Amino acid sequence: MTATGVLQILGFFLVLLALTKPLGLFMARVYEGQRTFLHPVLRPLECLLYQLGGIKEEIEQRWTQYAASLLSFSLFSFLFVYVIQRLQAILPFNPQGFTTKKTTPDVSFNTAVSFMTNTNWQAYGGETTLSYFSQMAALTVQNFVSAAAGMAVAIALVRGFARRQGTTIGNFWVDLVRGTVYVLLPLSLIGALLLCSQGVIQNFQAYTTATTLEGGTQVIAQGPAASQIAIKQLGTNGGGFFNTNSSHPLENPTPFSNFFQTLYILLISAGLTYTFGVMVKDTRQGWALFATMSLLFFIGAFVCYPAEQAGNPILAKLGIQTGATIGQPGGNMEGKEVRHGIAPSALWAVATTDASNGSVNSMHDSYTPIGGLVLLFNIQSGEVIFGGVGAGLYGMLLFVVLAVFIAGLMVGRTPEYLGKKIESKEVKMAMVALMACAASILMFTAISANIDFPKDSYWNPPGAAIANTNNGGPHGLSEILYAYSSGTGNNGSAFAGINVNTPWYNLTIGLAMLIGRFLIILPMLAIAGSLVGKRYVPSTSGTFPTHGPLFVALLAGTVIIVGALTFFPALSLTPIVEHFLMEAGQLF
Amino acid sequence: MIKEFMPGLRLMLVFTVLTGLMYTGLVTAICQVLIPDRANGSLIRVGDQVIGSELIGQVFTKPEYFHPRPSAAGSDGYDAWASSGSNLGPTSQKLADRIKVSVEAFRQENPDYRGPIPADLLTASASGLDPHISPDSARAQAPRVAKARGRSLSQVEQLIKELTENPDLGLLGDPRVNVLRLNLALNERFAERLEEPEGNAGCASVPMADKPLDVSRLIVYSSLARVFMFRILK
Numbered sequence: 001m002t003a004t005g006v007l008q009i010l011g012f013f014l015v016l017l018a019l020t021k022p023l024g025l026f027m028a029r030v031y032e033g034q035r036t037f038l039h040p041v042l043r044p045l046e047c048l049l050y051q052l053g054g055i056k057e058e059i060e061q062r063w064t065q066y067a068a069s070l071l072s073f074s075l076f077s078f079l080f081v082y083v084i085q086r087l088q089a090i091l092p093f094n095p096q097g098f099t100t101k102k103t104t105p106d107v108s109f110n111t112a113v114s115f116m117t118n119t120n121w122q123a124y125g126g127e128t129t130l131s132y133f134s135q136m137a138a139l140t141v142q143n144f145v146s147a148a149a150g151m152a153v154a155i156a157l158v159r160g161f162a163r164r165q166g167t168t169i170g171n172f173w174v175d176l177v178r179g180t181v182y183v184l185l186p187l188s189l190i191g192a193l194l195l196c197s198q199g200v201i202q203n204f205q206a207y208t209t210a211t212t213l214e215g216g217t218q219v220i221a222q223g224p225a226a227s228q229i230a231i232k233q234l235g236t237n238g239g240g241f242f243n244t245n246s247s248h249p250l251e252n253p254t255p256f257s258n259f260f261q262t263l264y265i266l267l268i269s270a271g272l273t274y275t276f277g278v279m280v281k282d283t284r285q286g287w288a289l290f291a292t293m294s295l296l297f298f299i300g301a302f303v304c305y306p307a308e309q310a311g312n313p314i315l316a317k318l319g320i321q322t323g324a325t326i327g328q329p330g331g332n333m334e335g336k337e338v339r340h341g342i343a344p345s346a347l348w349a350v351a352t353t354d355a356s357n358g359s360v361n362s363m364h365d366s367y368t369p370i371g372g373l374v375l376l377f378n379i380q381s382g383e384v385i386f387g388g389v390g391a392g393l394y395g396m397l398l399f400v401v402l403a404v405f406i407a408g409l410m411v412g413r414t415p416e417y418l419g420k421k422i423e424s425k426e427v428k429m430a431m432v433a434l435m436a437c438a439a440s441i442l443m444f445t446a447i448s449a450n451i452d453f454p455k456d457s458y459w460n461p462p463g464a465a466i467a468n469t470n471n472g473g474p475h476g477l478s479e480i481l482y483a484y485s486s487g488t489g490n491n492g493s494a495f496a497g498i499n500v501n502t503p504w505y506n507l508t509i510g511l512a513m514l515i516g517r518f519l520i521i522l523p524m525l526a527i528a529g530s531l532v533g534k535r536y537v538p539s540t541s542g543t544f545p546t547h548g549p550l551f552v553a554l555l556a557g558t559v560i561i562v563g564a565l566t567f568f569p570a571l572s573l574t575p576i577v578e579h580f581l582m583e584a585g586q587l588f
Numbered sequence: 589m590i591k592e593f594m595p596g597l598r599l600m601l602v603f604t605v606l607t608g609l610m611y612t613g614l615v616t617a618i619c620q621v622l623i624p625d626r627a628n629g630s631l632i633r634v635g636d637q638v639i640g641s642e643l644i645g646q647v648f649t650k651p652e653y654f655h656p657r658p659s660a661a662g663s664d665g666y667d668a669w670a671s672s673g674s675n676l677g678p679t680s681q682k683l684a685d686r687i688k689v690s691v692e693a694f695r696q697e698n699p700d701y702r703g704p705i706p707a708d709l710l711t712a713s714a715s716g717l718d719p720h721i722s723p724d725s726a727r728a729q730a731p732r733v734a735k736a737r738g739r740s741l742s743q744v745e746q747l748i749k750e751l752t753e754n755p756d757l758g759l760l761g762d763p764r765v766n767v768l769r770l771n772l773a774l775n776e777r778f779a780e781r782l783e784e785p786e787g788n789a790g791c792a793s794v795p796m797a798d799k800p801l802d803v804s805r806l807i808v809y810s811s812l813a814r815v816f817m818f819r820i821l822k
Contacts, residue, residue, distance in 0.1 A: 007759060049606075053599040065592060072596035080600055128670060137608040144607040145600075173595050180603070185611065192615045193622075199643050202619040202627040207669065210631070210638040212646040213771055214653070220629055220641050220668040227615040231607075244671040247714030249643040250629060255761025311707065312678045319691045320711070321704040327724035328706035329762050334683065335673045338657070338708050338720040341762035363673035363714045475677035497675030578679055587681040 001306050002324050005343030008259075009301050012347060013294070015263060016270050020290060023267065024274020030182040031155045031175060032279070042181050049177045060168035063529025066156055067522055069172035070149060074116055074518075077142055081112035084138040085130070094131035095206035102129045110506035115142035117517035118150055118388060120232070120239030120358055120492040121509060123501040127221035127242050132204055139239060140228045144188075147235025147268075148179035150390030153521050154272060155279075157394045160528030161418045162280045164536045169528045183268065184235060191230030191264060198260075199253035200226040225251055233264035236388040238358030238492040246348075246361040247337055258340050258361060262348050265357045269386040272393045280418050284547035289396055292555045296385040297354055300374045305346040307370035308332050314585055335366030346371065353378035356388030358492025365470070365479065365495040369579035372495070373571060376482055379489040380441060380571075381563030382434075388490065394524045396555075401430045401527070403551075403558040407544050417546060419536040426530060429523035436519035437488050438566045440512045444484040445570065449477060453504065460504040468505065470497025473588030474581065478574040487512035632768070640768055644668050645719040648771060651697065652736035654721070654729050656767045657708060658690060661716025674712040687711075700731035720764035723752045737778045747773055 029036050050057050061069065084091065085108040089099045103111075107123055114121040115138070124130065130139075152175035159169045196202045201222055208220040225241040229251055232239055246252040246261055270290065277286020309331040311322030324330030324342070331342040340348075345362035352359055353375045364375055378385060384395040400417060405427050408415030415422040453460040462468050469476035479498040486493055487509040494500070500509060545551065619627035630642040640646050645656045647666045659665030660674040676683035690710045709725040726748045734744040751770050755761045 004755070004759060011759065049599070049602060052602045053595045055595050055599075068592040069596070072593045073599065076596045076600040080604065125670065125672075136612040137604055140612060141600075141604050141608040144611075145603050173599065176599070180607065185607070188611070189615065193618060196615070196619040196627050197623055199626050199630050201629050202616050203629075204616065205628065208629060208631060208638055208641075210640045210646075212640055213768065213775070214646075214648055214650060216647055218640060218644070218646055218666065218668050220631075220644055221671075222629060224612050224616055226619065226627070227612045242671050242715075244673060244715040244717075247673070248671050249645075249715060249717055249719055250641070253630075253643045255756040259756075259760050314678065314684055315687055315711075318684065318687045319705055320687060321707050324707075325724065327727065327763070328708060328722035330707045332678070332711075333707040334676065334678075334711040335714045336708075336711075337713050337715065337718050338722055338764045339718075339761050344761060361714065363675055365675040365677055366673065368678050470675050471677040471680050473679055475679055478677070495675070495677075496673070497677070578677075582679050586679060587684055588679050 001309050002343070005305060005309065005341075008343050009305065009347050012259065012262060013297070016266055019267060020270045021274050023271030024286070025278060027183055027268075027271055028275040028278035030178050031275070036182065038182055038186060042186075046177055046181050049181065050174075053173060053177070055171075055173040055177070057171070057174055059171060061171050062167055063156070063169050063525045063532075066169055066172045067525045070153070070521065070525075071518075073145070073149065073172070073176070077116040077145060078112045081115055081138040081142060082108050084134055085111060088131045088134045091131065091133045093133035093136070093204060095204070096131070098129065098131045103134075106503040106506040107501060110510045113510040113513050114492065115139055115237070115239060116146055117490050117513045118146035118235070118237055118356065118391070119487065119490040119513045119517070120237045121487055121494070121513065122239055122492070123506055123509075125243035126240060127223075132223050135228060135241065136224055140231065143228065143231040143235050143237045143239065144180050144184050145176065147231070147237060147389045148176050148184060150388055151179045151183070151268070151272070152176050152390065153524060154390035154393040155275075157397055157524050157528045158276050158279045160531035161420055163532050165534070166532045169525070169532050184231060187234050187267075188227070188231040191234060191260070192226045194260060195229055195257055196226040198257035199250070200229055200257065201250050202226040221250070229261070230264070232359060233261045233357065234268060234389075236265060236269065236355045236357040236391070238352065240359060244363075246359050247363065249337075252361055255339055255344065258344055258348070261359070261361075262344070262351050265348075265351045265355050265359070266386045268389045269355055269392040272390065276393060282418070282547070285418065288547045288552055288555075289393075289400075291552045292559075293384070293386050293392075293396065295552065295556050296559060297350070300350045300354065300378055300385065301347060304350050304371045304374040305343055307368045307374075308346045309342050310368070312368060312582065314582060314587070317585070332366070332368050332371070335363030337362065349375055350378065352493055353491060354383065354385035354387065356383040356391050356490045356492075358486060360493050363496060364482070364493055365497045369575040369582055372478060373575035373579075375493070376478070376485060376571065376575060377563060377567070379485045379491050380567045381559050382437070383489050383491060384559060391490065391520075395520070398430045398433055398520070398524065399555060399559050399562070400546075401426050402434075402562065403555045404544065404546065406558060407554060411544075413542065416537055416539075416543060419539065420531050420534050421537060426527050429527045429530075433520045433523040434562065436515055440488040440515040441481070441484050441567075442570060444508050444512055445481045448480050448484070448505075448508070451504075458503060460502045462499065462502070465504060468499040468502065470499070471588065473586075474574050474578040475588065478578065481570055481574055483509060484512050488516035490516050632772070641668070642766065642769065643719055644717050645767060648767065650736075651732055653771045653774065654726055654733060654767050657718050657721060658686070658710060658712045659716040659718075660712050666717060668717055671715045671717055673714045673716060698729060698732045700735070701728050703728065719766050719768060721767055723748060723763055723765055726765045726770065733774065737774065739778050743778070747777065
């Protein structure tokens with residue numbers, strides 16, 4: 001590790017910490033329908049949206065209606081994205097004349113599910129596949145609304161804890177509109193302009209042909225990127241405009257744009273912990289969640305960064321410098337950009353897997369085994385370290401339910417959280433969500449590691465599903481495991497060497513994304529519906545306080561232990577064994 | 589259930605117009621008015637001819653130019669229509685073989701440099717379009733370039749020093765040298781041929797693009813953007 005590397009990580013965290021309270025407070029006011037400084041400007045827009053959508057602002061929904069609204073919205077989201085891709089050849093803003101040859105039914109299905117579930121897994125390469133119209137009218141839109149839908153679910157769950165003996169948990173449409181109008185749109189607009197000032201492109205031109213200094217020809221991709229990149233980071237979507245996402249210099253041109261984008265990954269999720277505190281009328285509870293997340297964040301960052309800075313002993317033996325000096329970065333630079341260097345790349349990788357963002361500024365496939373292990377584990381443990389917008393908060397509250405349940409078991413008391421008794425229904429629902437995700441990751445991986453197809457078959461032209469990997473040995477299995485972890489976790493990043501653009505992978509990863517989105521959201525809304533009707537139990541001397549360091553340790557421990565118990569066998573076959581093989585100089 | 593259905597369809601239509609078309613259009617309009625150079629890809633022109641983008645690396649193989657990092661973008665590298673990393677893992681035979689070949693080639697092309705090989709120089713970047721190399725990677729090639737251009741090593745090293753970009757805000761990122769700008773500066777300052785006298789080379793002088801980061805400009809832009817946003821949404 002270098003001093004500037006450590007400083008960059010600490011500095012990043014301090015900025016995030018400083019923004020948590022003001023943003024959290026603002027979001028609490030937005031979702032509780034109170035006036036904010038943006039209301040004079042944006043309230044008319046909000047009202048217009050209700051009018052056009054046929055929504056009655058003051059009517060609240062039970063959890064079942066809330067869930068049905070979310071499902072219907074997701075269905076239309078899916079259909080819109082699917083149809084636009086399939087029709088892009090006859091739609092406007094298509095200067096490169098992209099046809100639908102590459103947006104086949106299976107790719108379009110995968111992409112539609114991917115953007116609707118806030119995963120933004122990309123089986124296609126942006127600059128070679130999609131027209132500008134598809135990028136903005138299909139994908140940018142989902143970047144906004146799938147994020148707003150996730151935030152809405154989190155807010156509904158918080159209402160479940162905060163309200164006493166109620167029946168309703170808010171109105172999905174109202175939460176959706178407010179999140180988009182007051183939080184996502186203004187911050188994206190600022191972000192897009194800032195990014196463009198750094199050199200992220202924003203135009204509708206055809207690609208530029210340049211004659212290089214040595215006389216060669218270079219076609220430079222163009223398009224409205226900045227507007228999409230801002231919301232891609234802010235809404236923890238992560239779907240890049242270009243194939244290589246935020247490692248592409250036109251998507252992330254400077255170290256400052258890199259810092260800013262990393263900040264945007266975790267900004268809203270960090271803020272939501274404070275929003276939670278405000279809404280349950282005890283901000284210490286919000287800070288306890290923030291502290292747990294920060295602890296796990298630092299563990300990940302300071303395991304991943306040193307591993308990447310130490311570099312690859314195999315390359316060192318071949319004569320590549322791995323120690324950092326003042327004039328060169330050292331470490332594992334395969335798959336990393338010089339302008340970012342090791343620490344900001346590792347920091348980004350940790351942040352993007354802490355959250356369900358999935359954008360990358362370096363290629364995770366080329367990470368050292370221990371660096372890659374951190375990323376895999378971050379995703380598999382549920383992406384609750386700040387996490388996706390909304391998804392991080394409701395995911396962490398799922399672990400809270402488990403943690404207080406475990407604590408209750410230890411002392412033989414009915415567990416409580418925020419004055420609500422946590423009973424069998426809540427714990428069952430939390431377990432459904434947890435087990436559905438674990439099963440999706442492990443079973444799809446196991447099947448893909450074994451399933452055989454004839455060569456040139458429709459389902460998987462390369463033959464057996466393992467033939468799609470780009471690396472041999474344990475690293476090949478890591479690629480498959482990472483793909484299904486990323487899909488189920490709605491992350492969207494990849495060990496990108498694997499060719500996932502075949503009907504087999506497009507379909508199964510699509511299913512994994514659906515499981516990871518809806519089999520968490522629905523149980524969480526059911527918990528909200530169950531909690532909201534419960535009476536408040538005043539705390540007594542026997543109540544386990546949920547705002548102190550003991551609770552933070554218990555919660556962090558629950559996240560790590562549940563993740564480790566579930567995934568240790570799979571991880572020991574992948575990055576862990578690869579680490580020892582790398583140290584021994586074994587190649588595949 | 590129908591009650592929950594219709595708002596879904598109607599809102600999707602409205603959001604497609606608002607967040608897809610209007611938002612993207614608004615950002616494009618502001619950027620094209622305020623910062624067209626940046627918004628259009630930071631292109632570098634010599635006369636009418638676009639010779640590349642300041643932000644996108646390009647292929648250099650001649651000894652009198654500094655060479656960029658290996659690239660996995662497209663079949664020949666630096667294909668700015670097909671960004672890609674190598675995606676080779678740490679225990680990949682292909683990676684080890686590639687590095688072995690490029691180490692040998694590098695040593696052969698740069699016989700006068702005997703120091704260690706910087707970490708970035710022979711590893712492929714994430715995008716395959718990395719416009720930069722580290723200052724050490726530039727210095728490692730300096731003897732070759734100086735020889736090919738008939739200049740002293742110190743002249744070339746001085747140029748590297750001048751063109752080294754420091755971390756943004758003094759902290760963010762690593763020091764780096766933009767290969768295209770460095771090579772343009774070579775053409776501008778030093779004649780390409782050994783025999784030719786100084787300053788008579790064929791290439792026109794190229795104006796340097798602005799420094800990528802200027803905080804005061806950022807602040808002005810973002811406040812301008814706010815004003816614009818308020819106006820338009822009202």
